[in-house]
Amino acid sequence: MEDQAGKHVRRPRYRGTHPRTYKEKYKELQPEKYADTIAKVIQKGSTPAGMHISICVKEILEFLQIRPGQTGLDATLGYGGHAQEMLKCLEREGHLYALDIDKGESEKTRKRLELLGYGPDILTIRNMNFARLDEIAAESGPFDFILADLGVSSMQIDNPDRGFSYKYEGPLDLRLNPEKGVTAAERIKKISREELEGMLIENADEPYAEEIAKAVWEKKRTGLEISTTTELRQIIEEALAFIPAEKRKETVKKSCQRTFQALRIDVNHEYEALYEFLEKLPDALAPGGRAAILTFHSGEDRLVKKSFKAFQKKGVYREVSNEVIRPSAEECLRNSRAHSTKMRWAIKA
Numbered sequence: 001m002e003d004q005a006g007k008h009v010r011r012p013r014y015r016g017t018h019p020r021t022y023k024e025k026y027k028e029l030q031p032e033k034y035a036d037t038i039a040k041v042i043q044k045g046s047t048p049a050g051m052h053i054s055i056c057v058k059e060i061l062e063f064l065q066i067r068p069g070q071t072g073l074d075a076t077l078g079y080g081g082h083a084q085e086m087l088k089c090l091e092r093e094g095h096l097y098a099l100d101i102d103k104g105e106s107e108k109t110r111k112r113l114e115l116l117g118y119g120p121d122i123l124t125i126r127n128m129n130f131a132r133l134d135e136i137a138a139e140s141g142p143f144d145f146i147l148a149d150l151g152v153s154s155m156q157i158d159n160p161d162r163g164f165s166y167k168y169e170g171p172l173d174l175r176l177n178p179e180k181g182v183t184a185a186e187r188i189k190k191i192s193r194e195e196l197e198g199m200l201i202e203n204a205d206e207p208y209a210e211e212i213a214k215a216v217w218e219k220k221r222t223g224l225e226i227s228t229t230t231e232l233r234q235i236i237e238e239a240l241a242f243i244p245a246e247k248r249k250e251t252v253k254k255s256c257q258r259t260f261q262a263l264r265i266d267v268n269h270e271y272e273a274l275y276e277f278l279e280k281l282p283d284a285l286a287p288g289g290r291a292a293i294l295t296f297h298s299g300e301d302r303l304v305k306k307s308f309k310a311f312q313k314k315g316v317y318r319e320v321s322n323e324v325i326r327p328s329a330e331e332c333l334r335n336s337r338a339h340s341t342k343m344r345w346a347i348k349a
């Protein structure tokens, strides 16, 4: 087994027959080498560590109608699964631009796609916030197609060092760009009880926002810092101890999910970035250009719906999706992370 610098390192030993922690899943983290393991994990309906299974690929490609020679943008590169499919449609003619604010993950994706033959002649990758859509469009010329698959990738969620999941012990970080901004732990340190309560309601419709904000505030008052994912989870568990035992486990799980989502949206300024992107989208599209957006919670979907309808009313978009498009039941069965996905699209006049 080799580390990132190519040096030989002893592989982690794990107890029992199956690896449990992220670091023990060294086979899943080397998909080129252990294709059988990857196939088995996917067949079980799970996402291998260090990988992301792209959602609604068929629906996106059907809508975007990509043709050789076109110029497109993948505003959220991630693992590059969608990018790879879009590149196939270009048949080596045209160009795909791709953005991501996660430098570490996009570097891995750049290498992976280069090995598949997609180098700088056909693919340009930038570490850039999609809120700066106007800047990339000024460089590339207007886009024939644009995709944004919002939120976090499985690689980010599953890596405990990033702090995205309440399920794994790790630093309470939650930044998509680990080189910029404040961590969720720093944010919690400074936030008032009222502001935290408001954030939990606004970003995640958390029904126990008041109880959770109070519990966090009481913990901080004793002088304790909340610096890890499990510390925050414990506080949520304690705050919800009044829930009847038979319902508690499920309620705590949901409140943990929503609290982490609310903090992630906040530290990454996700609504602000999406709002700017949506405002700049029409000018970045060529006449007849197509844009598809995948969202993962109601706050995001509301923003997309509102923007698409408003620009359609002004005659900027020729057509927009009237209903959300959902992944098929079969896709949700194969990929549990597809459950909450909603897709909307727009065509420039």
Ligand SMILES: C[S@@+](CC[C@H](N)C(=O)[O-])C[C@H]1O[C@@H](n2cnc3c(N)ncnc32)[C@H](O)[C@@H]1O
Binding pocket: 052, 053, 054, 055, 075, 076, 077, 078, 079, 080, 081, 082, 083, 099, 100, 101, 102, 105, 128, 129, 130, 131, 149, 150, 151, 152, 153, 154, 176, 273
């Ligand atoms: C759901 S993943 C994309 C997965 C990708 N479509 C694939 O098939 O592998 C979302 C990605 O968007 C990135 N991202 C989130 N917000 C962003 C922003 N404002 N600007 C650029 N990238 C962003 C995240 O870092 C993450 O890698």
